[in-house]
Amino acid sequence: MNENTENIFIEWKEKSTEIAIYFKNRDRKSAREPMEYFFTQFLKTIYSVNGVQPRHPLNYKSDLKEYKHLPVNAIERLTFIDDQPDHYQSYIQLSELFSEWEKKSVILRKRST
Numbered sequence: 001m002n003e004n005t006e007n008i009f010i011e012w013k014e015k016s017t018e019i020a021i022y023f024k025n026r027d028r029k030s031a032r033e034p035m036e037y038f039f040t041q042f043l044k045t046i047y048s049v050n051g052v053q054p055r056h057p058l059n060y061k062s063d064l065k066e067y068k069h070l071p072v073n074a075i076e077r078l079t080f081i082d083d084q085p086d087h088y089q090s091y092i093q094l095s096e097l098f099s100e101w102e103k104k105s106v107i108l109r110k111r112s113t
Contacts (some may be wrong), residue, residue, distance in 0.1 A: 005045045023088045023091055028075040039085060042094065
């Protein structure tokens with residue numbers, strides 16, 4: 001895991017509570033933009049951990065099929081988030097993905113050293 005990837009995980013931890021507040025206040029409109037941003041940031045972590053330069057986010061489904069290291073059911077879960085970024089359940093999924101992927105990334109980094 002490189003420094004950029006670590007920074008994305010840190011940024012998510014710092015900003016995710018703000019997104020949660022939007023959903024708590026039923027302000028889906030305000031939640032949409034940061035959800036879309038962190039969706040893209042999450043994809044960057046997947047590319048990075050797999051040693052690939054980020055491509056255009058619209059191609060992520062075909063890209064991810066080729067990668068060895070992914071979170072469980074990544075394509076299905078990311079598709080759900082991508083289709084409905086302003087839904088609370090998408091926030092929950094993205095939170096779970098960040099948590100799982102950070103743990104897995106640390107393990108993969110330790111194995112490679």
